[in-house]
Amino acid sequence: MMMTPLQKYLSATPAESVSPAFVSWLSALQLVAGEAPGVARAVVRELAAQRSHLKLIASENYCSHSVQAAMGNLLTDKYAEGYPAHRYYGGCENVDAIELRAAKEARELFGAEHAYVQPHSGADANLIAFWAILSARVEEPALSRLGTADLNRLSDAQWETLRQELGSQRLLGMDYYSGGHLTHGYRQNVSARMFRAATYAVDKESGLLDYDAIEKQALDFKPLILLAGYSAYPRAINFKRFRAIADKCGAVFMVDMSHFAGLVAGKVFVGEENPVAWADVVTTTTHKTLRGPRGALILCRSEFADAVNKGCPLVAGGPLPHVMAAKAVALKEARRPAYRAYARSVQRNARALAEACMREGLAVQTGGTDNHLLVLNVAQTHGLTGRQGESAMTQCGITLNRNSVPFDPNGAWWTSGLRIGTPALTTLGMGTAEMEEIAPLIRLVLDGTKPAPSEKGALSKSKIALDGAAQKVAQRRVSALLGRFTLYPELDLAFLKSSFLR
Numbered sequence: 223m224m225m226t227p228l229q230k231y232l233s234a235t236p237a238e239s240v241s242p243a244f245v246s247w248l249s250a251l252q253l254v255a256g257e258a259p260g261v262a263r264a265v266v267r268e269l270a271a272q273r274s275h276l277k278l279i280a281s282e283n284y285c286s287h288s289v290q291a292a293m294g295n296l297l298t299d300k301y302a303e304g305y306p307a308h309r310y311y312g313g314c315e316n317v318d319a320i321e322l323r324a325a326k327e328a329r330e331l332f333g334a335e336h337a338y339v340q341p342h343s344g345a346d347a348n349l350i351a352f353w354a355i356l357s358a359r360v361e362e363p364a365l366s367r368l369g370t371a372d373l374n375r376l377s378d379a380q381w382e383t384l385r386q387e388l389g390s391q392r393l394l395g396m397d398y399y400s401g402g403h404l405t406h407g408y409r410q411n412v413s414a415r416m417f418r419a420a421t422y423a424v425d426k427e428s429g430l431l432d433y434d435a436i437e438k439q440a441l442d443f444k445p446l447i448l449l450a451g452y453s454a455y456p457r458a459i460n461f462k463r464f465r466a467i468a469d470k471c472g473a474v475f476m477v478d479m480s481h482f483a484g485l486v487a488g489k490v491f492v493g494e495e496n497p498v499a500w501a502d503v504v505t506t507t508t509h510k511t512l513r514g515p516r517g518a519l520i521l522c523r524s525e526f527a528d529a530v531n532k533g534c535p536l537v538a539g540g541p542l543p544h545v546m547a548a549k550a551v552a553l554k555e556a557r558r559p560a561y562r563a564y565a566r567s568v569q570r571n572a573r574a575l576a577e578a579c580m581r582e583g584l585a586v587q588t589g590g591t592d593n594h595l596l597v598l599n600v601a602q603t604h605g606l607t608g609r610q611g612e613s614a615m616t617q618c619g620i621t622l623n624r625n626s627v628p629f630d631p632n633g634a635w636w637t638s639g640l641r642i643g644t645p646a647l648t649t650l651g652m653g654t655a656e657m658e659e660i661a662p663l664i665r666l667v668l669d670g671t672k673p674a675p676s677e678k679g680a681l682s683k684s685k686i687a688l689d690g691a692a693q694k695v696a697q698r699r700v701s702a703l704l705g706r707f708t709l710y711p712e713l714d715l716a717f718l719k720s721s722f723l724r
């Protein structure tokens with residue numbers, strides 16, 4: 223009789239050396255391959271791709287096998303609209319236990335008054351937070367003026383007046399080109415369509431937030447929501463100062479800490495740099511520096527708890543119980559001393575990498591970093607667009623993404639910058655010595671890259687001519703580096719390939 227991959231592995235491995243993580247992978251892939259071999263092949267190929275590319279993407283990480291295992295089970299079958307002990311479906315006791323556990327872990331980890339762990343993604347969390355704030359600050363006062371708590375009792379005319387009022391509020395967030403996120407009032411996103419949105423930019427000279435200028439703008443604009451947080455700003459933020467600005471202009475202070483939540487959880491950002499201590503509402507993804515499953519959560523003061531709990535039906539549909547389970551596991555992991563050491567190391571590595579890049583003559587925006595990321599201006603040093611830099615790196619086995627620099631003349635598509643982060647490399651176990659190796663590697667690739675002419679003869683903003691010798695050297699150095707830091711080392715890739723890629 224033919225042996226399955228799992229049986230083969232178990233029969234060839236002494237009991238004390240059997241890896242539970244590898245057994246779990248083999249069992250899962252066998253089941254998947256039985257129905258959809260192409261899907262199983264893609265999973266194995268993704269492991270191979272991740273193993274062979276240096277991941278400098280600032281928003282990605284590698285989560286634990288425990289986090290992954292918590293997601294891969296029957297919890298996905300359950301509908302649980304509502305919130306714990308207040309569901310629109312029967313039989314939610316176990317989902318309640320999971321959601322309550324994850325929320326408790328989140329409250330304790332971040333020292334928050336309330337946590338809501340249902341949002342499926344950072345963008346969803348922001349929408350829920352926006353509408354929860356609108357509920358608490360616009361809808362509730364309107365209803366109490368009208369003498370009812372029930373929307374359905376409003377006349378069509380009253381409802382239309384309220385709808386107009388909800389739709390005419392103001393949001394002040396960080397400019398996309400300065401490092402803000404699409405969901406913070408960018409015109410292509412619903413946030414700029416549901417709010418009258420304005421944005422604050424960094425200072426043109428220093429590239430830093432100018433709190434006095436933000437205060438002036440906020441007092442002038444009088445937003446309902448003052449929003450701080452970023453995807454590509456390399457510095458710490460003084461949230462105490464932001465709080466004072468919000469108080470002065472009567473705004474609700476919201477922070478989107480999606481990128482740096484891990485540094486908050488790991489107590490790298492404390493005091494004035496800890497948003498949870500100062501903001502009314504804090505949103506975050508759970509899959510970036512926090513190193514959990516793909517998803518998000520919202521922390522808030524008690525004042526906003528009821529409104530945030532109504533995320534479903536307000537914005538979202540049913541929660542993902544399996545992902546909430548994985549959030550509970552990841553949040554628990556983040557409370558351990560080992561995670562704090564990880565968070566400190568992420569920051570130390572980013573600093574080391576920024577300094578090494580500057581020694582290589584690369585243009586590091588703001589002259590360094592306080593967090594987990596840095597932005598290189600490759601237009602300035604190499605006459606390349608971010609897009610060209612990104613494809614050169616990819617062809618050399620380095621994954622990262624292009625990013626706008628403040629006031630970017632190349633716009634949001636081509637861009638002038640590369641965003642580089644240390645969370646994933648730090649999870650692999652790399653330290654400052656490896657950062658010293660990576661900076662010259664980045665320089666080598668950029669030095670070997672020239673903009674190529676497009677069909678029409680003019681210099682293209684996307685095409686490149688990559689020097690073959692430089693590429694070979696870079697690829698060799700990437701493999702040597704990754705050979706010393708294997709992703710998920712307990713997974714036997716050769717065995718997976720021979721079992722599923724034939």
Ligand SMILES: *Cc1c(COP(=O)(O)O)cnc(C)c1O
Pocket residue numbers: 281342343344345346348402403405451452453478479480481507517518
């Ligand atoms: C990544 C990010 C988001 C969006 O998260 P998704 O899970 O991709 O929806 C929102 N805000 C900020 C600041 C982010 O960095």
